[in-house]
Amino acid sequence: MKIIADTGRCVGAGQCVLTDPEVFDQTEDDGTVIVLVSEPMGAAADHARDAVHICPSQALSLVE
Amino acid sequence: MTGVMETADLSFPLARECPFSPPKEYKEIREAEPISKVGLPDGTWAWAITRHEDVRAALSDPRFSADRTNPNFPMLVQGQRQNQNPDFEKTILSMDAPEHGPARRAVLGEFTVRRMEALRPRIQEIVDERVDAMLAADGEIDLVAELSLPVPSLVICELLGVPYSDHDFFQVRTAAMLSRTRTPEARREAFDGVVGYLDKLVTTKEAAPSDGDLLGRQIIKLREEGTYHHGKLVSLAFLLLVAGHETTANMISLSTLALLRNPEQLAIIKADPGKTLVAIEELLRYFTIVDAATARVAVADVEIGGVTIKKDEGILALGYSANRDPSAFENPDELDIDRGARHHVAFGFGAHQCLGQNLARMELQIVIDTLFKRIPELKIAVPETELPFKDDAFIFGLYALPVTCE
Ligand code: SF4
Numbered sequence: 001m002k003i004i005a006d007t008g009r010c011v012g013a014g015q016c017v018l019t020d021p022e023v024f025d026q027t028e029d030d031g032t033v034i035v036l037v038s039e040p041m042g043a044a045a046d047h048a049r050d051a052v053h054i055c056p057s058q059a060l061s062l063v064e
Numbered sequence: 065m066t067g068v069m070e071t072a073d074l075s076f077p078l079a080r081e082c083p084f085s086p087p088k089e090y091k092e093i094r095e096a097e098p099i100s101k102v103g104l105p106d107g108t109w110a111w112a113i114t115r116h117e118d119v120r121a122a123l124s125d126p127r128f129s130a131d132r133t134n135p136n137f138p139m140l141v142q143g144q145r146q147n148q149n150p151d152f153e154k155t156i157l158s159m160d161a162p163e164h165g166p167a168r169r170a171v172l173g174e175f176t177v178r179r180m181e182a183l184r185p186r187i188q189e190i191v192d193e194r195v196d197a198m199l200a201a202d203g204e205i206d207l208v209a210e211l212s213l214p215v216p217s218l219v220i221c222e223l224l225g226v227p228y229s230d231h232d233f234f235q236v237r238t239a240a241m242l243s244r245t246r247t248p249e250a251r252r253e254a255f256d257g258v259v260g261y262l263d264k265l266v267t268t269k270e271a272a273p274s275d276g277d278l279l280g281r282q283i284i285k286l287r288e289e290g291t292y293h294h295g296k297l298v299s300l301a302f303l304l305l306v307a308g309h310e311t312t313a314n315m316i317s318l319s320t321l322a323l324l325r326n327p328e329q330l331a332i333i334k335a336d337p338g339k340t341l342v343a344i345e346e347l348l349r350y351f352t353i354v355d356a357a358t359a360r361v362a363v364a365d366v367e368i369g370g371v372t373i374k375k376d377e378g379i380l381a382l383g384y385s386a387n388r389d390p391s392a393f394e395n396p397d398e399l400d401i402d403r404g405a406r407h408h409v410a411f412g413f414g415a416h417q418c419l420g421q422n423l424a425r426m427e428l429q430i431v432i433d434t435l436f437k438r439i440p441e442l443k444i445a446v447p448e449t450e451l452p453f454k455d456d457a458f459i460f461g462l463y464a465l466p467v468t469c470e
Pocket of ligand 1: 056058
């Protein structure tokens, strides 16, 4: 599974970081998403799925 | 239109059934006709969107505009239209793409999860001082005046660089602006008062901007980029100041009340403070204090949930209804802090989702943990029926919450 992040859509609410700070981070400058682990496994993969669902701007998607 | 709900059968705003439940009509329309026409106070109408899935779809669809200056934008109070004051720049709340993204990003770095964490020790200090004051007072005190309002006001004032000594000035005016029962003139006067105050404050900061506060940092940063605009910073300051204290204050009061009347839920947090953040998501869902702020106007024909919303028609994406939709939350009318309610829409959804949500979460977490740890015997001092709920305001909450500390 691979996480695709579209920083152009990201509105920086940080919901992904709250879901799993080991997988996602935000830039200091404009708060947009940084994917720390692009191919998460196990629990991190479940968290990534949650983050995709919760993200308010559809900035995150998964290639399974 | 066919169906049980004809145009103007229902007129907004509707009253909450009780302080802990949405208007009963929400359930009725969600089941019978989940996207239906409702009347507005100015005699026009809008589509009420009531299902969780449809609310999310609508709020993340760029064909719905947030521009409150659009003459077709649905208004829940007469005379509410923004830009009555021609000098007042649009806030990010009212901007659409492509204007919205860069404007939001200019300030987003101030509100990241990490930036909020850096504020934690100072917020803890502020909360401790307020709880000290509560404990020092003998007998009955008002939790709203002593804790709920001062904590977020102090925090937002420090963050922005607004002198806290002026808090009475803008708290009184914010309350007037957010009331549904004040006259348009009274609301306008309150609005102009706060804008005038911030206009002066920003002008003062422009002379010697400090990187110790958000407004100063914006001036420095945007000047360097060559994009600084006085009026736009005044609008931003206005939005952050108004949104930053009243909302969180109401959630502090309501959360305290909800936990005190559900002792078995409170016991879960007391036993494991690691649960507080999960509990907060559930409390946010349960109360959804900003219900119908998420109005929009269609700028193209859009099909949602099988209904075609035509260009220039307004929608009210009802977050409170979405957050009590049984297809998204099992037994939605129950407060169940263990449920994992993170997909609630209490902070809105889409590009405009609340900018300050992680600050709000942190303030709530620190207040709840500190309050119940330091005052385990906290009690509500009056019968629930006597509590003054804000039934007449845009943002739900409590005007006062009398408590005793021992
Ligand atoms: S949750 Fe979505 S919008 Fe928010 S920071 Fe993450 S990717 Fe961006």
